[in-house]
Amino acid sequence: MARSQALTGILFATGGTAIFSVNDVAIKFLSAGYALHQIILIRAIVAMTADRVIGYRGNLPWHLTEDLAFFKKTTSGHPIVMGRKTYESIGRPLPKRRNIVLTRDLSWKADGIEVIHQPIDLSKLPDIEGQVFIIGGAEIYAAFMPQIEDLLVSHVFENYVGDTRLPSFENEFPQSEVIESHQAFKVRRHFRANSLPH
Numbered sequence: 001m002a003r004s005q006a007l008t009g010i011l012f013a014t015g016g017t018a019i020f021s022v023n024d025v026a027i028k029f030l031s032a033g034y035a036l037h038q039i040i041l042i043r044a045i046v047a048m049t050a051d052r053v054i055g056y057r058g059n060l061p062w063h064l065t066e067d068l069a070f071f072k073k074t075t076s077g078h079p080i081v082m083g084r085k086t087y088e089s090i091g092r093p094l095p096k097r098r099n100i101v102l103t104r105d106l107s108w109k110a111d112g113i114e115v116i117h118q119p120i121d122l123s124k125l126p127d128i129e130g131q132v133f134i135i136g137g138a139e140i141y142a143a144f145m146p147q148i149e150d151l152l153v154s155h156v157f158e159n160y161v162g163d164t165r166l167p168s169f170e171n172e173f174p175q176s177e178v179i180e181s182h183q184a185f186k187v188r189r190h191f192r193a194n195s196l197p198h
């Protein structure tokens with residue numbers, strides 16, 4: 001994300017934390033009184049088939065080692081945000097990442113997990129900064145879609161039976177570029193019309 005992009009707007013500006021849809025323009029906001037550490041770039045990462053399947057019976061429908069490796073290398077060191085159902089399917093916090101779970105259940109808690117109850121609460125967490133990855137599932141992608149700067153989508157070539165599908169995002173993110181190719185899938189970065197391609 002070291003290349004220039006057009007500013008698409010301030011998404012949240014609450015409690016002193018600003019979420020911008022770009023990072024290269026951060027310097028402009030330093031002069032506006034924001035410190036660099038206060039800026040959040042929200043990205044989504046997901047794997048889906050051509051018919052939009054992302055899950056089946058609470059789990060991933062496939063086991064793609066190279067996609068898990070892409071997920072790990074991309075998200076490691078950054079906060080990740082997931083729905084309560086996806087967390088329960090993983091069953092533990094993912095290491096080397098700040099794990100944040102979205103649930104409406106005010107009493108829900110789990111070791112090693114920070115809990116939020118609505119998307120706007122993300123910006124109110126202490127010391128949240130830099131890239132933050134929305135890692136699913138379908139409900140959470142939908143809930144954060146207006147705030148997402150770009151989506152890293154592993155387009156899985158084979159079809160799988162599924163019961164959970166990624167909501168349509170293509171109208172809002174009409175531009176894309178291939179960033180990795182593998183035997184079973186290709187990773188595309190999908191971005192908004194007012195962002196410049198990398």
Ligand SMILES: NC(=O)c1ccc[n+]([C@@H]2O[C@H](COP(=O)([O-])OP(=O)(O)OC[C@H]3O[C@@H](n4cnc5c(N)ncnc54)[C@H](OP(=O)(O)O)[C@@H]3O)[C@@H](O)[C@H]2O)c1
Pocket residue numbers: 045046047048053054055056057058059060082083084085086087089102103104105108116117118119135136137138139140141143164
């Ligand atoms: N292919 C992929 O890349 C990928 C990635 C992630 C997950 N998945 C798959 O997706 C499936 C799970 O997806 P899902 O859509 O069923 O569940 P989910 O998005 O993981 O979690 C849904 C839960 O999140 C909470 N939630 C949703 N919207 C909320 C809001 N606006 N405010 C507060 N809380 C909210 C609710 O929790 P409460 O019920 O506790 O209130 C809701 O039941 C699984 O099969 C999983 O394996 C696939």
